[in-house]
Amino acid sequence: MKLKYNFVINEIAGQKVAVPIDCGHGEQSIIKTNDTGEYIINLLKNDITKEEIIAKINADFEINSQDELSHWLDTFIEKLKTAEVLCDD
Numbered sequence: 001m002k003l004k005y006n007f008v009i010n011e012i013a014g015q016k017v018a019v020p021i022d023c024g025h026g027e028q029s030i031i032k033t034n035d036t037g038e039y040i041i042n043l044l045k046n047d048i049t050k051e052e053i054i055a056k057i058n059a060d061f062e063i064n065s066q067d068e069l070s071h072w073l074d075t076f077i078e079k080l081k082t083a084e085v086l087c088d089d
Helices: 035-043 050-060 066-082
Strands: 006-012 015-021 031-033
Touching: 006 035, 015 035, 031 035, 035 050, 035 066, 050 066
Parallel strands: none
Antiparallel strands: 006 015, 015 031
């Protein structure tokens, strides 16, 4: 999977937001996120699998629960699909 568009991540009023560049979808494609979401959005700039994302997160961060990580990642990916910004080839 991979992002359909290029994103710029900014902090607005203390909230990180990922804003697509030239996507034509408008406001529904703006993604509110946190530091972990920003990390994943940056990974999704290139084609990557869920398993590869989990491996990179485990390599870079101390994770207490793999089940919680997997569930959180599923939820985040679903949010990106709902916003229609994710290719799932």
